[in-house]
Amino acid sequence: MIRITELRLPINHAPEELGAAILKRLDLTTKDLVSFEVYKRSYDARKNVSLAFIYTIDLSVKDEEALLKRFTNDVHIRPSPDTSYHFVAKAPESIVQGNALRPVVIGFGPCGIFAALVLAQMGFKPIVLERGKPVRERTQDTWGLWRKNILNPESNVQFGEGGAGTFSDGKLYSQIKDPKFYGRKVIHEFIKAGAPEEIRYVAKPHIGTFRLVGVVEKMRQEIINLGGEIRFSQKVVGFDIQNDHIVGVKIEGHADLPANHVVLALGHSARDTFEALHRDGVYMEAKPFSVGFRIEHPQSLIDKARLGPHAGNELIGAADYKLVHHAKNGRAVYSFCMCPGGTVVAAASEPNRVVTNGMSQYSRNERNANAGIVVGITPEDFPGGPLAGIEFQRALESKAFVLGGSNYEAPGQLVGDFLEGKASTEFGTVIPSYKPGVHLTDLAEALPPYAIEAIREALPVFEKQIKGFSMKDAVLTGIETRTSSPLRITRGPNFQSLNIKGLYPAGEGAGYAGGILSAGVDGIKVAEALALDCLSQ
CATH class of the missing domain: 3.30.70.2700 (Alpha-Beta Plaits)
Incomplete structure (x- = not known):
């Protein structure tokens, strides 16, 4: 070619x-x-x-x-370079015939899906343990929070089939280095499962939430057809480790499952599982992440600023942006997970806490554009060990719950009032999209002072790049805390935990991905490493 x-x-x-x-x-x-x-x-x-x-x-x-x-x-x-995918191994006869332990994948988000899929395609018949529900049941529970202020801690934006990526923009682009074209494998499997053909070639492909539901279901069925097994509502609460080797996992309400190869595709919000891993001696370390707010503008304003006379052209679609500012206090402020023509969604996974995220459908035709405006923080900001970042997040989310009225509404503020340091009392031309609702207040109380200072400095700077960005009626909604995992379950070059053999930390929760595409790619890499280790024994 x-x-x-x-x-x-x-x-x-x-x-x-x-x-x-x-x-x-x-x-x-x-x-x-x-x-x-x-x-x-x-x-x-x-x-x-x-x-x-x-x-x-x-x-x-x-x-x-x-x-x-x-x-x-x-x-x-x-x-042309060869971008086709080549399997690295074929399952040994002992697994094919059922005479050896099957690999276990914990979590069925993008990373877990692709780890399980590639393992199944190689004949390893993986067992997937997903704490949440199948994607359509999970969708109903998620709407329960958005429409009725009722949170299901085991079935929400974070937990359930498809992972957090299901309720997002469905973005399929990343800045990861991919010399082996694993990303093409991810895209190929999505298309095979019903995603639009155009994601193969458009510069910034996306699927959108509603389409992702059907795609995820078809990928699940392929894993099952190839001998894999998906077990929903099975929450892992502990690990059986002997002589520095994983030998089984403990499941709430079920018998222990023997396993000597386990993929940890947990996602960034499996806080109780992180605690169980730490309690059982798995090595991990705190890592940087970011916190901030969601900002909403009219999509038409972003289109005009970014595309000029081409704004509104249907062949281009809704415009996006990517912004960064290095504040005088040393903090980086940047846009995160920008969702053109989308909505801000409730993404809490624990009771009495408020978390926001962004989501778009395939059409990207909602009135508002939204993005996280977040500030980088480091373990020095939350000293105390590997789990300290979780407690830092929880404290902010609990405060946001109270600021929002203690009913899962989110605290919000107009950008003009935020810059002037006064509480907002009524909305202007921009009506926020967050459900179950936004309670106007003063967001200065929602983040540490250094973060508020940095964001106040950054917004007028972003105005110079996108005219109207700091418009008075734009809305800030709090709080964005799940930009990435607050810890890393560190692994070696063989993709296994540094101190527990047979345990494969993977994806966003383990600190090795950020977004659907990179998580899927990491799942493939871990599946390959696991397969090769099985063959070497």
Whole structure:
């Protein structure tokens, strides 16, 4: 295959014009071109240039060697890299025949799904333990908090099939280094399970919550069809460790499950499981994370600021942004998990605490844009050991619960009032999307003073990049605390825990991913390491 990069066409071009542009670029006739596919498509929406799509194309021609020789000096025409996925192992007969312990995956979010899927595809018949419910039942429980102020601690935005990524924007892009193209494997499996074909090539792919529900169900069924097993409502409460090796897991209300290979795909909010791991002697350490608020603007304002005359073009869709500011007090303030045309959602997983997150549907056509505006903190801010970050989060979430009225409404404040240091009393032109509701107050009490100071400094700076960002009627909603795991379950180069053999910390909860794509990639890597270890024994 041959790859062409930087192939530019007007954004409203007809489908057949792409093939014609390829022939023109390579100076070929139709009979010379065997096939082609779009590897990547981005857009150029700079204000002073013509609106255009920019393509990367993989193609096959009758005489590839001659063509490559003809374009030896053209950096935009090169051989295509092999992006196909190759399994590293096949399950030993002892597992296939049921004469050996099957690997166990704890957690069925993006990391756990892909760890279990790849293990199943290699024949290892994994057992998945998920503390929450199947995704459709879980969705009903989540709506119970959003509509009725009723929290189910075991079935919510954080816990249940699909993990926290199900109730998000469904973003499928990441800044991780991926030389083996594991991300393509993740995308391929999503498409196979019903995700839109376009996520294979658009520059910033996303699926959206409602579509993710059906996709997750189909991936679960494939694991089952391949001999895997998904056990819902099975909460792991302890670990059987002997001679520094995992030999089993303890499940609330069920018999212990023997296991000598266990993947910890817990997600960043499995606080009780983190405590159990620490109690049982698994090595972990505190790590940095961030806290802050959600900010909401009219999506039309963001579109105009980011896309100028191209705002509202349906072929581009809703605009996003990424912002960062280094405050004078040494704190970094940045936008996190930006959700174009989305909503702010209640994401608590423990009673009497308030947590926010952002979510978008595939269409991204809600009135408001939202993003976390968060401040980086380090273990020096919460001394006390590996679990101290959890207590730091809990204290902030409990305070937010009280500031919001102690009924799961979230505390909120208009940006203008926040910058002036006074409590808000009524909404302006921006109506917040958070359900069950937003209680206006003074958010200065919701975060440590250094965080409030840094955000107050950053908002006017962000205004210089996005006109209207610090508009008085924009709404801040508290509190964002689950940007990433507050600890790392440290692992070695073999992907196993530093001090417990057979235990594989993975994904966002273990401190090795951030988002759906990177969590899925990490799940694949851990599955491969586990498979190779099984074969070596």
